[in-house]
Amino acid sequence: xxxxxxxxxxxxxxxxxxxxxxxxxxxxxxxxxxxxxxxxxxxxxxxxxxxxxxxxxxxxxxxxxxxxxxxxxxxxxxxxxxxxxxxxxxxxxxxxxxxxxxxxxxxxxxxxxxxxxxxxxxxxxxxxxxxxxxxxxxxxxxxxxxxxxxxxxxxxxxxxxxxxxxxxxxxxxxxxxxxxxxxxxxxxxxxxxxxxxxxxxxxxxxxxxxxxxxxxxxxxxxxxxxxxxxxxxxxxxxxxxxxxxxx
Amino acid sequence: xxxxxxxxxxxxxxxxxxxxxxxxxxxxxxxxxxxxxxxxxxxxxxxxxxxxxxxxxxxxxxxxxxxxxxxxxxxxxxxxxxxxxxxxxxxxxxxxxxxxxxxxxxxxxxxxxxxxxxxxxxxxxxxxxxxxxxxxxxxxxxxxxxxxxxxxxxxxxxxxxxxxxxxxxxxxxxxxxxxxxxxxxxxxxxxxxxxxxxxxxxxxxxxxxxxxxxxxxxxxxxxxxxxxxxxxxxxxxxxxxxxxxxxxxxxxxxxxxxxxxxxxxxxxxxxxxxxxxxxxxxxxxxxxxxxxxxxxxxxxxxxxxxxxxxxxxxxxxxxxxxxxxxxxxxxxxxxxxxxxxxxxxxxxxxxxxxxxxxxxxxxxxxxxxxxxxxxxxxxxxxxxxxxxxxxxxxxxxxxxxxxxxxxxxxxxxxxxxxxxxxxxxxxxxxxxxxxxxxxxxxxxxxxxxxxxxxxxxxxxxxxxxxxxxxxxxxxxxxxxxxxxxxxxxxxxxxxxxxxxxxxxxxxxxxxxxxxxxxxxxxxxxxxxxxxxxxxxxxxxxxxxxxxxxxx
Numbered sequence: 119x120x121x122x123x124x125x126x127x128x129x130x131x132x133x134x135x136x137x138x139x140x141x142x143x144x145x146x147x148x149x150x151x152x153x154x155x156x157x158x159x160x161x162x163x164x165x166x167x168x169x170x171x172x173x174x175x176x177x178x179x180x181x182x183x184x185x186x187x188x189x190x191x192x193x194x195x196x197x198x199x200x201x202x203x204x205x206x207x208x209x210x211x212x213x214x215x216x217x218x219x220x221x222x223x224x225x226x227x228x229x230x231x232x233x234x235x236x237x238x239x240x241x242x243x244x245x246x247x248x249x250x251x252x253x254x255x256x257x258x259x260x261x262x263x264x265x266x267x268x269x270x271x272x273x274x275x276x277x278x279x280x281x282x283x284x285x286x287x288x289x290x291x292x293x294x295x296x297x298x299x300x301x302x303x304x305x306x307x308x309x310x311x312x313x314x315x316x317x318x319x320x321x322x323x324x325x326x327x328x329x330x331x332x333x334x335x336x337x338x339x340x341x342x343x344x345x346x347x348x349x350x351x352x353x354x355x356x357x358x359x360x361x362x363x364x365x
Numbered sequence: 366x367x368x369x370x371x372x373x374x375x376x377x378x379x380x381x382x383x384x385x386x387x388x389x390x391x392x393x394x395x396x397x398x399x400x401x402x403x404x405x406x407x408x409x410x411x412x413x414x415x416x417x418x419x420x421x422x423x424x425x426x427x428x429x430x431x432x433x434x435x436x437x438x439x440x441x442x443x444x445x446x447x448x449x450x451x452x453x454x455x456x457x458x459x460x461x462x463x464x465x466x467x468x469x470x471x472x473x474x475x476x477x478x479x480x481x482x483x484x485x486x487x488x489x490x491x492x493x494x495x496x497x498x499x500x501x502x503x504x505x506x507x508x509x510x511x512x513x514x515x516x517x518x519x520x521x522x523x524x525x526x527x528x529x530x531x532x533x534x535x536x537x538x539x540x541x542x543x544x545x546x547x548x549x550x551x552x553x554x555x556x557x558x559x560x561x562x563x564x565x566x567x568x569x570x571x572x573x574x575x576x577x578x579x580x581x582x583x584x585x586x587x588x589x590x591x592x593x594x595x596x597x598x599x600x601x602x603x604x605x606x607x608x609x610x611x612x613x614x615x616x617x618x619x620x621x622x623x624x625x626x627x628x629x630x631x632x633x634x635x636x637x638x639x640x641x642x643x644x645x646x647x648x649x650x651x652x653x654x655x656x657x658x659x660x661x662x663x664x665x666x667x668x669x670x671x672x673x674x675x676x677x678x679x680x681x682x683x684x685x686x687x688x689x690x691x692x693x694x695x696x697x698x699x700x701x702x703x704x705x706x707x708x709x710x711x712x713x714x715x716x717x718x719x720x721x722x723x724x725x726x727x728x729x730x731x732x733x734x735x736x737x738x739x740x741x742x743x744x745x746x747x748x749x750x751x752x753x754x755x756x757x758x759x760x761x762x763x764x765x766x767x768x769x770x771x772x773x774x775x776x777x778x779x780x781x782x783x784x785x786x787x788x789x790x791x792x793x794x795x796x797x798x799x800x801x802x803x804x805x806x807x808x809x810x811x812x813x814x815x816x817x818x819x820x821x822x823x824x825x826x827x828x829x830x831x832x833x834x835x836x837x838x839x840x841x842x843x844x845x846x847x848x849x850x851x852x853x854x855x856x857x858x859x860x861x862x863x864x865x866x867x868x869x870x871x872x873x874x875x876x877x878x879x880x881x882x883x884x885x886x887x888x889x890x891x892x893x894x895x896x897x898x899x900x901x902x903x904x905x906x907x908x909x910x911x912x913x914x915x916x
Contacts, residue, residue, distance in 0.1 A: 176808055177910040212813075220810030231805045231913060235378045247367040248810040255366035298809065 124150040129182035144360030155332045157351035158341045164357045166341040174308040175215035220249040224299030228311035230291040232283040239279040242266045242298045269297045289320030309340040372822040385791040389831025392781035393889045397839030399777045400881045403770035405874025414759040416486035421721045422758045423702040425749040430698035445710045451480035452699035454672045463625040471665045475672030484705045493651040496577040497545035501651040503668035505594040508623030509542045510581040512588035520571045539588040550574040560613045579621045597650030603662035632676040725752035788896030796900045804912025817905030824897020832889035843875045
């Protein structure tokens with residue numbers, strides 16, 4: 119047993135583009151302790167987002183493993199030919215990753231990634247809905263709605279519940295995205311360049327929000343290329359030539 | 366839960382889905398209309414055939430007919446299943462209206478009117494019998510002429526506002542006809558089959574019973590029955606009147622009730638050889654409408670015994686051609702026996718087919734029965750006799766229509782697969798457009814199966830909405846298909862899509878059956894759901910990261 123919440127061991131990822139093989143991650147190791155705020159920096163195209171996606175169970179590495187609470191997130195490498203192969207489903211790893219994404223992980227993306235047909239409230243509520251069957255939802259609906267309203271209130275979006283993403287500013291959209299990531303009370307919040315698409319003022323405002331979350335005990339793994347943003351973290355790692363180095 | 370939520374949201378917000386719904390709607394309506402019209406056509410065919418023929422038909426399909434029908438009818442009258450049986454004669458002739466050059470080739474049907482009234486629905490299609498009950502007869506008759514009641518008070522003629530515009534003598538029909546008209550008038554029977562004429566308007570303005578139909582009028586004398594007595598003839602309505610676009614029949618004053626018509630026919634001998642043509646005057650007693658155009662535009666009906674005599678099919682002496690001595694009798698012949706059977710006997714339903722089989726066996730036994738002493742020719746006529754249910758007798762018409770209905774339904778169902786392909790294309794397009802959304806759903810915990818199910822539900826929802834609306838459209842279109850066609854014809858006569866001379870019936874059949882509706886709805890939902898499978902598979906198989914990176 120280790121005290122780490124999330125552990126990455128020798129994670130490798132190669133993209134094949136025609137005849138070119140691009141080895142993005144060449145054996146990344148990482149440990150994240152509960153309540154820690156880790157920032158990963160690197161140049162554009164260095165593989166920061168790829169690493170974050172693998173850590174967050176959105177992508178599958180060709181080699182290496184990620185452990186969450188000492189539980190492997192991916193199938194053993196020999197059974198990992200396809201990202202979500204039948205074997206993967208059979209051995210339950212895909213199911214496990216879905217469970218993590220539903221209940222344990224929260225994601226904030228650079229481009230917000232909100233559903234345009236849904237309003238603010240629905241976008242956030244959807245994250246609670248995904249994990250519930252119709253029967254369970256009928257019992258949890260009121261509570262989920264109350265939790266959603268609370269998180270949105272915390273994000274300062276109480277007045278914007280019925281607005282659609284297209285009617286919000288960039289900063290507001292990113293706050294909706296954070297609310298969606300937090301509504302199911304994740305153990306780890308993954309943030310991929312959360313301020314990358316915001317102006318300086320909105321970026322600063324958002325970072326103070328993230329800092330506040332960290333202060334409340336939220337474990338955060340953030341990817342950024344901005345040293346000022348990375349400077350808010352407890353620990354900064356740099357991704358260079360496919361490997362993580364302590365700064 | 367999120368699957369249902371997103372399905373409904375996409376259905377409402379993605380307007381492109383309306384095209385898929387419209388495609389399913391139109392295909393559903395199209396198939397339902399085809400099934401209803403073809404099914405209705407078949408039902409109508411069966412219904413009319415039964416109404417015209419009775420339950421069982423005994424026939425040998427020979428123009429020369431067959432003998433021993435009276436003995437057969439007397440025998441089977443004892444059977445508990447038999448309600449009534451009547452012989453019928455069929456021949457061909459040339460019909461000519463007196464004082465006109467108009468002639469028609471017709472099929473002449475010899476019937477015993479009172480018996481036919483009981484065997485089938487013939488009576489319900491008679492025009493004058495409806496308004497002058499009891500006056501239609503095939504016996505010899507004179508022409509009824511409308512006269513005036515010279516002793517009665519003059520009647521006042523009023524305009525639309527009820528103001529008197531003139532006075533005149535009261536028109537009257539001869540006694541039996543007048544009494545019959547008063548009787549039907551009192552019973553509330555009104556003519557809704559004939560458009561108003563100047564004559565009916567005068568009757569209405571004078572507040573006297575409308576003298577229905579066309580009659581000779583003599584305004585200076587009392588009503589009378591005039592002219593030489595001639596046998597009565599019932600004429601197919603499409604021969605004597607013209608059907609208008611609204612379904613009513615326009616009648617002509619040149620063909621008043623009781624006018625003389627002449628039939629020219631060619632009799633045949635029992636051996637089948639042709640005899641000298643005969644010519645017989647009749648009086649137009651009534652006109653009949655069965656609803657089958659081919660019958661109503663070709664058939665005329667006269668008295669069975671008279672036609673039998675004219676065609677030399679009545680009983681005659683058999684003469685030895687060499688010695689000239691009478692050596693026996695040639696039995697009378699008929700063309701067909703129509704039989705009506707009881708629905709049940711002793712509380713048990715009657716098996717029509719089994720009764721038909723027994724009837725045939727009974728008739729065929731006559732061929733070897735020594736009490737009849739049949740000639741070789743007559744024996745052959747007997748041996749060819751068949752007893753068929755009304756359905757079997759019309760199988761040459763019903764079976765092809767049944768096959769045609771199945772074929773057309775299958776063809777239109779195949780055409781309707783276009784809707785499934787359209788659903789596939791549209792949903793596939795939506796999946797491509799929504800690639801990033803799919804990535805988002807998966808990033809927050811949506812499973813591949815769950816995402817696939819969103820699009821399968823989407824396809825099913827398109828099917829449910831489209832097929833429901835299509836069924837409503839199809840139902841109302843079929844329900845009002847005849848007024849719609851009449852309206853089209855009024856706008857432009859060239860747009861008449863239902864040609865009565867081609868399709869037998871004078872109205873487009875419009876039976877919408879419940880099980881047809883359910884079958885069409887289920888098939889449309891299934892096709893639409895099937896159409897969504899490829900898109901659903903594509904959506905489910907997407908990797909979250911790849912979907913999120915989609916530009």
